[in-house]
Amino acid sequence: MASNKKLLVLPGDGIGPEVMRQVYRVVDWFDRRRIVSFDLAEDLVGGAAYDAHGTPLADGTLQAAMAADAVLFGAVGGPKWDSLPFSAKPERGLLRLRKELGLFANLRPAMVFEPLIGASTLRPEVIRDLDLMIVRELTGGVYFGEPRGVETLPDGTRRGINTQVYTTPEIVRVGRVAFELARKRRGRVTSVEKSNVMESGLLWREEMQALRDREYRDVELSHMYADNCAMQLVRNPKQFDVIVTDNLFGDLLSDCAAMLTGSLGMLPSASLGAADAGGGRKALYEPVHGSAPDIAGKDMANPLACVLSFAMMLRYSFDLGEEAALVERAVVNTLKGGVRTSDIMQTGTARVSTTVMGDTLLRELDKLA
Ligand code: IPM
Numbered sequence: 001m002a003s004n005k006k007l008l009v010l011p012g013d014g015i016g017p018e019v020m021r022q023v024y025r026v027v028d029w030f031d032r033r034r035i036v037s038f039d040l041a042e043d044l045v046g047g048a049a050y051d052a053h054g055t056p057l058a059d060g061t062l063q064a065a066m067a068a069d070a071v072l073f074g075a076v077g078g079p080k081w082d083s084l085p086f087s088a089k090p091e092r093g094l095l096r097l098r099k100e101l102g103l104f105a106n107l108r109p110a111m112v113f114e115p116l117i118g119a120s121t122l123r124p125e126v127i128r129d130l131d132l133m134i135v136r137e138l139t140g141g142v143y144f145g146e147p148r149g150v151e152t153l154p155d156g157t158r159r160g161i162n163t164q165v166y167t168t169p170e171i172v173r174v175g176r177v178a179f180e181l182a183r184k185r186r187g188r189v190t191s192v193e194k195s196n197v198m199e200s201g202l203l204w205r206e207e208m209q210a211l212r213d214r215e216y217r218d219v220e221l222s223h224m225y226a227d228n229c230a231m232q233l234v235r236n237p238k239q240f241d242v243i244v245t246d247n248l249f250g251d252l253l254s255d256c257a258a259m260l261t262g263s264l265g266m267l268p269s270a271s272l273g274a275a276d277a278g279g280g281r282k283a284l285y286e287p288v289h290g291s292a293p294d295i296a297g298k299d300m301a302n303p304l305a306c307v308l309s310f311a312m313m314l315r316y317s318f319d320l321g322e323e324a325a326l327v328e329r330a331v332v333n334t335l336k337g338g339v340r341t342s343d344i345m346q347t348g349t350a351r352v353s354t355t356v357m358g359d360t361l362l363r364e365l366d367k368l369a
């Protein structure tokens with residue numbers, strides 16, 4: 001039996017808590033089978049934390065995240081908190097976690113599960129066997145650049161300002177993550193920016209190329225403008241292996257890539273920091289989908305993205321590749337069995353609740369064990 005691992009769970013808002021409930025069942029399953037156990041703690045984040053503490057991320061929660069081996073995150077936000085000032089918005093809780101934990105590399109895989117091929121809006125031949133990875137820079141760029149704000153001009157009109165900014169070290173460290181991943185995959189990286197319009201994009205392109213020429217000559221690197229990339233993702237997504245891009249383009253392109261697979265409700269993500277001396281690294285795992293306030297509390301949400309985020313955690317934080325694969329197989333078998341939450345509904349399948357999806361998943365885990 002593996003030793004205890006410190007895991008901080010932050011279910012957050014909206015559908016976060018209900019999808020996380022299904023992950024707890026999977027955690028419990030591993031514990032009961034004595035395969036792997038976790039030292040679990042749970043805390044508030046986002047709107048839930050704001051309601052309790054007046055801040056979307058309390059200092060104590062941040063400290064607990066710092067001390068944990070991994071953080072499992074649900075979702076944040078909702079109309080209830082829309083009118084709060086920027087510094088108090090639920091999203092700030094997530095952004096602060098990313099920044100303070102130094103989670104600069106965001107891995108967003110987009111893979112098509114064969115049983116869901118009909119749930120995509122694209123033709124089956126365009127997406128069958130799709131398996132691409134977006135590596136999004138997560139702690140820099142326009143999300144954090146200074147100056148920022150809204151100011152009133154002498155004539156009484158206002159000006160909103162954000163700053164897109166990248167340094168060589170910021171580009172190189174996320175580039176390394178992309179090249180390393182490509183080595184374990186199909187050996188190709190596409191670097192995405194707008195170097196035709198932005199100086200920071202030109203720097204991005206030059207630094208990526210220099211890094212590849214210096215350290216990763218075995219990896220094939222190409223460059224693409226972000227607008228073209230959005231188009232190519234829909235036109236012919238299978239041309240991509242690893243895409244590496246900045247914070248804002250990565251936000252947009254990963255939503256686009258996710259939808260190729262049929263539903264945002266299926267896709268996990270990992271946010272990783274730098275490796276420390278002991279080989280560990282800070283890490284946060286979260287589904288790509290948001291808090292979906294329209295269906296929150298109705299037992300309708302798809303828990304699989306959150307479950308697959310847990311699987312990514314097993315693989316990347318705890319080197320438990322076999323256990324991760326077990327969870328992933330159980331997810332595929334659950335889908336093969338024909339149960340669907342409403343986001344991935346197809347004709348000939350049965351619409352089920354979040355809970356029933358979880359029940360089915362556990363039965364599939366039992367069958368595989
Ligand atoms: C994401 C989300 C976040 C982002 C929000 C919730 C701050 O859209 O993780 O993609 O913009 O990064």
Ligand code: MG
Pocket residue numbers: 251252255
């Ligand atoms: Mg997003």
